[in-house]
Amino acid sequence: MLGQFAEEAGGLTESAARSQGSRQCQHELRRGVRPPRRGHQGLRGQVPRDPRLGRGSWCLQRERRHAGPPVWIGGHSDVALRRALRFGDGWYGTGADVAEVAGLRRRLRELAADTADSGRLTLASAAFLTPPGIPAAVLSPGQPLGGVSPTATSVADALGRLVEEGLTACTLWLPVAAEHVEKAMEWIAAEVMPQLA
Numbered sequence: 001m002l003g004q005f006a007e008e009a010g011g012l013t014e015s016a017a018r019s020q021g022s023r024q025c026q027h028e029l030r031r032g033v034r035p036p037r038r039g040h041q042g043l044r045g046q047v048p049r050d051p052r053l054g055r056g057s058w059c060l061q062r063e064r065r066h067a068g069p070p071v072w073i074g075g076h077s078d079v080a081l082r083r084a085l086r087f088g089d090g091w092y093g094t095g096a097d098v099a100e101v102a103g104l105r106r107r108l109r110e111l112a113a114d115t116a117d118s119g120r121l122t123l124a125s126a127a128f129l130t131p132p133g134i135p136a137a138v139l140s141p142g143q144p145l146g147g148v149s150p151t152a153t154s155v156a157d158a159l160g161r162l163v164e165e166g167l168t169a170c171t172l173w174l175p176v177a178a179e180h181v182e183k184a185m186e187w188i189a190a191e192v193m194p195q196l197a
Contacts, residue, residue, distance in 0.1 A: 072124060076104075081111050090122030090169075095142025101125075101165040124169035125162075129155065130176060131187040137177040145172070152191035159196065 070089035073080065084091045085108065093100070101123060108118035127145040130136045146155035159170060174184050 070122065072122065078107075078111060081108055084108075084121060085112055085118060088121060090124055093123075093125040095128055096125035096162070096167065097143055098161045098165050101162060101167050105166050122168050123166050124171070125167060126171045126173045127159075127162075128173050128175065129184075129188075130174065131184045134176050134180045134184050134187070136175050137180075138175045140175050152187075152195060155188075155192050156195035159192075 071087065072090040072092040073084040073088040074092045074094070075081065075083070076093070081091070081104075091104065091108070093104070096104070104123065105118070108121065112118035128140040128142050129145045129150065130140065132150060144150060146158050162170065172188070174181060176184050
């Protein structure tokens with residue numbers, strides 16, 4: 001996820017040439033791309049000027065986008081949100097709670113005035129869940145979905161509140177050992193999913 005971490009964004013925007021090259025590549029990615037032909041010198045025949053990119057660096061070559069997966073762009077900075085509005089089909093976060101989704105929607109509306117319609121973006125996030133009775137293999141890196149002692153009802157309620165706030169897709173990150181994944185998925189299917197119907 002380009003732009004998710006401040007140090008990545010800072011590194012990408014150190015020089016105007018690198019920043020322009022990044023925007024150009026993202027634009028082409030959004031339109032549909034293929035690797036460059038042998039000997040290709042970059043978009044519009046220009047080689048990026050930033051010496052850190054090296055002679056072998058290339059941007060993506062234009063090709064009409066016939067199909068392909070939606071492009072979701074992550075990050076919380078204004079730069080990342082503008083990038084999502086300009087090039088993305090959606091925004092992807094990690095561990096977003098109701099307050100964060102509300103703030104994100106507000107910020108996207110503010111930034112969209114000159115960029116695009118914020119309502120067209122799919123808002124998605126990973127959520128952290130350790131089902132009851134299954135030991136966590138690692139600590140959850142964020143707020144656990146349904147609380148620290150989740151129940152099927154608390155997980156379903158948390159997902160419902162996220163949907164009401166505008167989240168349209170949620171992936172589950174299960175911090176459990178491999179031998180417990182099947183049991184965790186069975187609990188989700190049997191206990192949580194029926195409450196979401």
